Amino acid sequence: MVNYGFLDTLAYQAQKNAMKTSIKLYSLILFLPILFVSSTIGQNRFSVTPAIGLVRGNTSTHIFTGELGFRDKGNGLLIGITGNYAITPKWFISTGISYNWIKYHRDFPEQAIKKTRDFMIPLLVHYQPSPKRLSPYFSTGIIIEKRQLQTYSTPPYISTELVEGKFPKTLAIALGAGISYKVTSSLSWIIQPSLYYQVYTAQNKVIFLDYRSYKISLQTQLSYHF
Numbered sequence: 001m002v003n004y005g006f007l008d009t010l011a012y013q014a015q016k017n018a019m020k021t022s023i024k025l026y027s028l029i030l031f032l033p034i035l036f037v038s039s040t041i042g043q044n045r046f047s048v049t050p051a052i053g054l055v056r057g058n059t060s061t062h063i064f065t066g067e068l069g070f071r072d073k074g075n076g077l078l079i080g081i082t083g084n085y086a087i088t089p090k091w092f093i094s095t096g097i098s099y100n101w102i103k104y105h106r107d108f109p110e111q112a113i114k115k116t117r118d119f120m121i122p123l124l125v126h127y128q129p130s131p132k133r134l135s136p137y138f139s140t141g142i143i144i145e146k147r148q149l150q151t152y153s154t155p156p157y158i159s160t161e162l163v164e165g166k167f168p169k170t171l172a173i174a175l176g177a178g179i180s181y182k183v184t185s186s187l188s189w190i191i192q193p194s195l196y197y198q199v200y201t202a203q204n205k206v207i208f209l210d211y212r213s214y215k216i217s218l219q220t221q222l223s224y225h226f
Contacts, residue, residue, distance in 0.1 A: 046226055047084040049094070049190070053219030054078070057102045057116075062210035072114060074104030078217055082122065092126040100215075110154060117149040128180055139176035143196050144169060171200040172215075180223075190221040 055078040061069035080098025087093060098120045106112040124141035147167035178192025198213040 045086045047086075047092075047188075047223045048081065048226075049084055049096075049221045049223040050079075050081045051098070051219045051221040052077075052079050053217050055100050055102060055215050055217040057104060057213075057215045059104070059211075059213040061212070068108060070106055071108045072104040072106050074102045074114070076100055076102030076116075078219065080120070080122075082124075084126070084223065089131060090128055092128070094124045094126060095122060097121060100217075102215075112152060112154045114153075115149075115151045116147060118145050118147050120145045122174060124174060133182045135180050135182075137176075137178050137180040137190055137192060139174065139192065139194065141174050143172040143174050145172060145196075145198075146170075168201055170198050170213075172196040172198045186225045188223040188225070190223060191219070192221070193218050 055076050057072070057074050057076065059070075059072040061071075078098060078100040080096060082094040082096030082098075084092050084094040100118050100120070102116050102118075104114040104116065106114060121144045122141060123144070124139050127138045128135050130136065146169050150167070174194060174196050176192045176194035178190060181189045183189055194217045196215040196217070198211075201211065201213075
């Protein structure tokens with residue numbers, strides 16, 4: 001004689017086990033994107049890079065008559081920090097803030113000293129062609145710059161004219177080439193000379209027929225990946 005109660009119990013248990021299996025399968029499917037994202041983040045896609053370096057500034061102008069307006073050359077210090085995102089293992093993008101102080105010496109048309117403080121926002125693309133411990137490192141992009149403070153003095157350098165406040169924003173093209181050394185899996189040391197060539201300043205284009213300004217920097221950076 002067939003025990004229908006026993007069969008019903010077996011059918012119920014089988015259905016229950018099937019439901020548990022389905023729940024586990026659906027849970028795995030739902031959590032696969034989370035696991036993928038976690039794995040991606042774990043591949044050092046994000047990094048933070050503080051930097052410090054030396055910077056040299058050069059500025060020369062020509063007035064509308066074609067004559068040399070003035071010529072400034074000076075040295076200073078640069079500090080900054082950027083956040084970086086790896087699009088691929090070789091290509092990165094970054095942005096952040098940096099600040100530089102430069103003391104210029106003017107030798108034409110008169111002897112003078114000019115001190116500047118500039119605030120900069122870089123928007124850069126980086127390329128590191130090799131995953132090896134020591135690799136070339138290239139950068140390019142634009143720099144948005146805003147002067148915060150400027151002092152100007154002439155011999156005997158006692159009285160100083162202080163210029164502060166409303167300076168026009170400038171735009172520069174950035175080019176850099178250096179080396180990256182992987183200290184650990186999450187820490188890299190980068191040394192990179194860079195050139196910032198100013199391509200636009202509304203005020204200077206109005207005043208001067210020819211305005212040329214560029215900065216050369218030598219930066220050392222520590223990039224922490226997480």
